[in-house]
Amino acid sequence: MHNGKSHFFVGVGGSGMMPLAMILAGQGAKVSGSDRSLDSGRLPTKFDALKALGIGLFPQDGSGITSPDQTVIASAAVEATVPDMVRAAELGCARLTRAELNAWLFNAAQISIGIAGTSGKSTVTGMIAWILHSLGRDPTVMNGAVMKNFATPDAPFASALVGGNGIYVSEVDESDGSIALYSPHIAVLNNVSLDHKSLEELRQLFGDFAAKARTTVVNVGDAESAALAMALDRSRTTTFAVEADADLSARNLKPEAFACRFDLVTSDVTLPVRLAVPGRHNVANALAALGAVAATGIPLADAARAVEGFTGLRRRFELVGEANGVAVIDDFGHNPDKIGATLDTLHAFPGRVLALFQPHGYGPLKVMRRELVEMFVEKLAPDDLLVLPDPVYQGGTVSRDVTSADIVADIAASGRAARHIPDRAAAAAHLVAQARPGDRIVIMGARDDTLSLLATQMVDDLAARD
Template sequence: MRYLLSGVGGIGLSALAWALKTEGHEVFGSDRSYDQGLFPAKFDAIKKMGVEMVPQDGVIVVNGDVDCVVASAAVEPQIPDIAAALEHNVQVIRRADLLAKMLNEKAKSVAVAGTSGKSTVTALVAFLARACDLDPTVINGAVMPDFSAADDTKCSVFGNARASNSDVFVAEACESDGSVVVYKPAISLIHNITLDHKPIEELITLFQRLVDQTQNVIVYNCDDPYVSALDLPEDKAVGYSLDDHADARFKAKNIVLSPQGVKFDIIIDDVEPYEIHAPMLGRHNVQNILAAFAIMDALGADMFDCLKALQKFSGVKSRLELIGKVDGITILDDYAHNPDKIDAAMSCVANHAGRILAYYQPHGFAPTRLMKDGYIESFTKNLRAQDKLFLQDIYYAGGTVAQDISSEDIAAGIRSAGALGSVDVFKSRDALIDAIVAEADAGDYILIMGARDDSIRFIGPDILQKLSSSSLQQAAQS
């Protein structure tokens, strides 16, 4: 089969490209950023996977050189690849539909779902499954540092996918475009339901469909009121809880949070606890670990093997990722982009920081319209008197979306709500970075938050470089 992946530079499609190449298909890729000459290192890496890059002009489709065009929900019908495929009766399939087809064919498939924590849980399950010799195929929406192609030839060059011939197939199942309903896994996780992309009522309907289509085991969060209110069949449901919920099989107690990670007792079926140490920050990661252990139990893994392996887990890129430290200033990068994730990131950092200098860029006009009030509530709640929020204008990826809201609207709402900390909006990223660098002092935590815009991930290293240069200059002058 000859596939064209339109928008192949995206984290999800590049993972799927690796899986398709491993299966022996011919894979072409196109991307607007490639045509614009952006992110050359990323597209060189995609080429090294065996993907042939072509312009996103539809010509390869018109010439009859592909059998199927695959695109994510972010790719609009007006894109030349899609328009050409529709005009010439070439099959067009969503990324999620193709991924679901691959997953649904496996006997031990795992669909990891929820509005927050999917990528981390997917990475945890993948890491533990490989450690337990289950040889998993993994498709994730994030980079997993433990899945380096240099160390494991079954992994993609980005560390966002692993392809094997085993029956264990683990994938992040996204609700943002409603495609979570196409999965029919052996095991599903419903991790949480919070405002993100869609109204809560619509999200509940989507996740209930996934529950109804799960074949064997439904792992669910007993502490989430929307999740626990789903119609969960008793013979399939396996719960986990941080709050000692009566229905939970997997529980966490005696939780200790520190800058080095988390420590807690895991209790399974109310028997003897086992102490867990993991180099992961925040209470939300205790929840992620519980969910992963419940999934591993459903896969038939030995819990002692999982306990031993967990201590070596390296986390997930841009999930409270430590970028570096200089002169007592700590720089972290996080993918937080909805109110719940911002809560988790900021509350976690506040436990250790004298002051937070937070950067955030809303990731689109439609999501900002939906979540504006949630953003205002989250930042108002989390900004302490000493903290500062640096907002950038809303990310615009192109297309015909109405640009009828701005970051200034969020800032005005935060101020009106009586936030203790300060908030400023910047149109220029360079000016924003310079402002953070000028403000930063020993004891501060600089927290970079945002999604969708790949260039956000360069902000932390850029700030680190500027702070390091300033430190060297001051040392030379003293």
């Protein structure tokens, strides 16, 4: 794969780029990169971790690209005017997108497991990674989130595992259509709902992906996924569902504040399982992971015991801390399904929910406006409070047809408590000021790693209150 060339990642700190850089470096390739967050001094611990792996870091000014022998990897969102891209074009460097590189590694594996769906991809990937690792299968894993099972003081950003050549596990992205590049041996389809593309586009992308696999593991508890499953060969399809009939079914759910018990039911056996992560959605994620692992030949009972040891992902319903009787939770929720699942999990237990949702861009806000508003109106309790700062903006040209203020106005018109506070720090301060013992504050959003720092600061601010 490496062909003696060095690889330069433009945006090496990104959630999809960093694990790929880690995998290539772990396989012995020469890897370097740049990132605008590095240039601005944000998230220094992330870049320290990359340097500790032997990955060279440069300003995003073109200075790191010095030879036509370098392969330049950049996401499709990186503009051609970025100095690194200008320099790469001048030198005639080979260019790959993040997805093209990942698909090459994925498709070359002896066994490839691809995890698709609008929600839960990273969690299912992490669960599969932990099961395979704990059972001695030595997988290589590309995840978009830090897997807490593998994070250590020396490796705090464990979003990748570098294993042997046998099994490659990766979440696959539909948002840019790159899911079409992957040819999985085992495909997981977790769910299908509105996010970055229309439902018509998503049905085509997910359906084509599922049809390629030797074994497809499908959530028939999700209406859209169940409809796609109807077109698949039943002999090579494993179905799963929560509290519904399927090849793998979860029954008798018993939620806990930060865990969940259920019975894993098949035609042959019933196995008790206790997950160390909460929520009905995580039970569905566990069924997806168990179905995928079983397709590799691992006995289901062994996999079910192993998944109990999965400790979760960073920013997936992560309890950051508690102060003055108020818990602060950091969560990746950014589309209607993800946010709704988080709110459902919180509402399974007493206490107000004070939510800060930072939209992950103006484009997604426009696409999801109606669905976001309907979800918040349905899922927020009468005494909850929702605050929206302005969306993530990291440069470039963008249409601002729909703003956070528009979403808040629509929600408030339906009688739920919602406020638009443009500045994120001011929005967080407002929630801290409003919080009282027994409340849960949840910070939600994507494409912005500094949200975790905000959550930590809110715990400190709660502790400092009189």
